[in-house]
Amino acid sequence: LRTQSTIMADDAESSSDESLDLTNQDFDALRALYSRKTIIPVPGAPTYDNLTKWESIFKGITAKKNAKKDDEEGRKFLPHQGLIQGQRRGKPIECYKNILGKMQNTFGPLRVLYNCMQTKTKVKGCPNNR
Incomplete structure (x- = not known):
């Protein structure tokens, strides 16, 4: 009733x-x-007792997927074939994106030209072949 x-x-x-x-x-x-x-969108979806049960199962599934990814990535080495840490010889290489980056860290005429550019001083440049 x-x-x-x-x-x-x-x-x-x-x-x-x-x-x-x-x-x-x-x-x-x-x-x-x-x-x-x-209306349930997926009729064959499993039913869980509570959220805790769902979380434990879901975390187990994602942990397995992550473990597979970690196993697939990278080369597999034997214990005696470990990675060797290399050392660079000589001066460290300075990486400049363009000439303006190099001008900031140099001395001489290039630095003078950079200082003129910062103070907005007009400069007339001549090529070496004249």
Whole structure:
């Protein structure tokens, strides 16, 4: 026997199916849990007792996927074939993106030209072949 409150609740649910639609902005999770008219998008989805059980299973699945990725990446070495740390010989190589970066860290005429550029002093340049 249905009471009047459950009949009114079912009438309210039938008028607002938007609150039961998972893709709608007005989705109401509490109403969807207790409604008989809720449509599950994946009918064969497994049912879990609670969120803790779902989290433990989900973490186990993601841990297995991450472990497979780690195994696949990189070369597999035997214990006696470890990576060797190399050392650079000579001066360290300075990396400049362009000539302006090199001008900041040098001395001589290139540095003077950079200082003139910073102070906005006009300079006339002559090529060496004149």
